[in-house]
Amino acid sequence: MNGSLHSRPRLVDINLNRGPAGLGFNIIGGIDQQFVRNDNGVYVSKIKEGGSAALDGRLEEGDKILAINGVSLENRYHSDVVELFRSAGENVHLRVMKKVAGNISDLSNGPATSKPDRQPSSSTLGMLALFAGAVSIIVIVALYKRLK
Known part of the structure; x- marks a missing residue:
């Protein structure tokens, strides 16, 4: 279907080693912070x-992160997902659905490949x-203080 809206999503497994500054990306989404219309998933924001x-x-x-170390991120609160990332260890396995150009129109306020027409x-x-x-x-500061 050549890039149509019905293209099959591409799934990728990515292994990252936690560096001095963490895994090196920010997330957005969850049941309480819906990023994509009608989708409670967790997305890479930066x-x-x-x-x-x-x-x-x-x-x-x-990109949509489906699982971390085999644990599904579907229908979780943002703070729960942050905790999963925080406690994931040094070597982290991510199951990711790559963004599909045809799905960009489904984003309520999500990243786009080009500048939006509206400011x-x-x-x-x-x-x-x-x-x-x-x-x-x-959340990270609160968790850090609670662990001390």
């Missing part, structure tokens, strides 16, 4: 330059990414 994910090169912004979409995406990053930092 790849950090020089991090493990960037050095590996296979993980991209907009509000990009500013909304920026605010959403900023909010997700702030929530992630708060």
Whole structure:
């Protein structure tokens, strides 16, 4: 079907070694932070330059993470997913569904391969990414303090 909306999603298994700055990417999504319309999945929102994910090169912004170390991320709260990543160990196995160009129109505020025609979409995406990053930092700090 050559890139049509009915293209089969491509699944990829990626093994990453946790570096000094973690795995080198940020996530967004979950039941409480739906990123894609009608989808509670977890997505890569940012790849950090020089991090493990960037050095590996296979993980991209907009990819959907289906599982970590064999544990499904389907229908989980964002904070639960953050905890799974935090406790995943040094060698992390990810099951990823690569973003499909035909599915970009399904994104409510998700990453796009080109600039959006409307300015509000990009500013909304920026605010959403900023909010997700702030929530992630708060969760990590709270977990760190609880473990001390």
